[in-house]
Amino acid sequence: MHNVNFRTSFEVENAKLALNSISIYRNLLKDKVIGSLYVLLDYVTGEKVDLDNTADLYNDFFFKLAQSGSNSLENYIVNKIVFDENPFSIKQQFNKPYEGQKDIENAVKNDLKNLQIVARFKGRIIKDGLSKSLEDSNYKFVVNAFPEWDTEKTLKSDEVVEYIKAIKEKFYNSDNWDKCVDDLKNFHGNYGCGEFAKYRAFAWDHIDGKGQFKGISNPDPIQLSQLIGYKDERSVVIENTLQFLKGFSSNNVLLHGDRGTGKSSTVKAILNKYYAEGLRMIELPKAYIVDFPEIIRNLKNRSQKFIVFIDDLVFGDNEESYTTLKSVLEGGLESRSSNILIYATSNRRHLVKEYFSDREQDSDELHVSDSKQEKLSLADRFGINVLFSSPDKKEYLEIVDGLANRRKIDIDKEILHREANKWEMWYNGRSARTAVQFIDWLEGHKLVGDELTLDKE
Structure with a gap:
């Protein structure tokens, strides 16, 4: 233990x-x-300051800041302000007047002033105070070696969402954060608050037995412009999504058909096109469909529009979770919410497997036909069914041509078509996915200057 005569500075x-x-x-x-910083400040403003404890608390704060992925305290605090859920941000996301609005906004202004003071607090202030009390001590050199956090205001290079960049830059370029209240109001009004303002895509997961949303930092970046073919099929889904975003009546959608035709890519690309307009997506594993009522309760009071995405949907004959989905699709009292739609993909038109044994008349069930109709009718409860069929030879080659042109692969068309036909025969058959896989292979060979060797013994 080494007590020091630390004189608390004004800062x-x-x-x-x-x-x-x-x-x-x-x-x-x-x-x-921030809590770790408070503990440090509270300790060094106490009556007795011990050097060992101060060193521990100082470096514990530095470690936690560095562990967060940033060495800038200002960057960290701005990020927390933008995505914090509080009485101001929750109410403001609906862009409507509310009781006590003026008082809350005044409190926000005061908070922003105080948070700006904290954001620009430097570790050097504590180090200088300790050094002065250790003027004739060897410990002074130890204190001077304490690391310091950054107070520069810089936008992270991986920040790719424009509206998030814009609100952060308002703070970085402001000398008076209390004047950013209107910018925060606009941000929350347009994009919501909390994790749903930060992420565009989420996965519903179970952690410690409890269902929760898990933000996806880097969702599939596929764009609609990258998808070739199936224009009519995609236009149906896009039109329904735009109606949804504009607040008009819209339908749950089932995209079904052959594998590799771009069903899942279509849904993901729609999110990437319209997330800036308030669209969010929740990927729901089939195993957790029974959690649908809980998901709806968590989302229905949000300002954003949510697509719950169920990929590769099919039910076995002994699975009962399809009754939960059926109830949600029918729109019961608890499952009805104007800001939630279901988009599902499947390789099957009939989502519940049916067996020849289901048709046997000696079944124990009295009303076999009713049970069979219940299973077959699940797909009908989606308002829109879109069929994605495998392309014929002409359509397949048109997709290959489009992909080759987009990637600027210079190759004779006759050779391109010949090799593309070989690829689909030897591998996965004709589909949009097969065309992409062929072009990936072809582009790799062209980049390294290899001759085409798509031949089998």
Whole structure:
């Protein structure tokens, strides 16, 4: 133990007071990084300061900040402000006046002033105070070697969402954060708050037995412009999605048909096209369909529009979770919400497997035909069914031509078609996916200057 005569500076006292003065953004004090900073400030403003404890708390804060993926305290705090869920951001996402709005907005302004003070607090302030009290001590060199966090305001290079870039730049370019309230109001009004403003895609997962949304940082980047063929099929899904986003009546959609025809890619590309207009997607594994009522309860009071995406949907004859899906599709009292649609893909038109044994008349069930009709009618409960069929030879080669042109592969068309036909015969048959796989192979050979060797012994 080594007690030091640490004289608390105005900057340290001011930063601690600023944190204590937060009201609307009170949740930030529970954050592990900001909470760690508060513990450090609270300790060094105490009556007795021990060098060992100070060193431990200082470096614990630095570690947690670095562990967050940023060494800039200002960047970290701005990020927390933008995505915090609080009485202001939750109410503001609906762009409607609410009781006590003026008082809450004034409290937000005060919070932003205080958070700006904290964001620009430097580790050098504590180090200088310790060094002065250790003027004639060897420990001074240890203190001077403490790492320092960055206070520069820089946008992370991997920040690719334009509307998130824009709101963060408002803070980085402002000397008075309280003047950013209107920018925050517009941000929450247009894009919501919390994780649903931060991510466009989520997976519904079970963690410790409890279902929850898990944000996907890097969803499949596929774009509609990259998809070739099936224009009419895709236009039906796009039109329904636009109606949904505009608040008009719209339908749940089942995309079914042959494998590799772009059903899943269509749904993912639609998200990438329209997420800036408030569209979000929840990928729901078939095993968790029974959680649908809980998912709806969590989403129905949000301002965004949600597509619940179920990929490769099919039920076995002994699976009863299809009754949950049927109930949701029928729109019961709890399952009806104007901001949620279901988009499902399947290789089957009939989503519940049927066997010849189902037709046997000696079944124990009295009303066999009713049971069979219940299974067959599940697909009919989707308002829109879109069929994606395997392309014929002409359509397959048109997809190959389009992909080759897009990737600027310079090759004689006769050779291109010949090799593409070989590929589909030897591998997975004609489909959009097969065409992409062939072009991937061809592009790799062209890039390294290899001769075409698509021949089998």
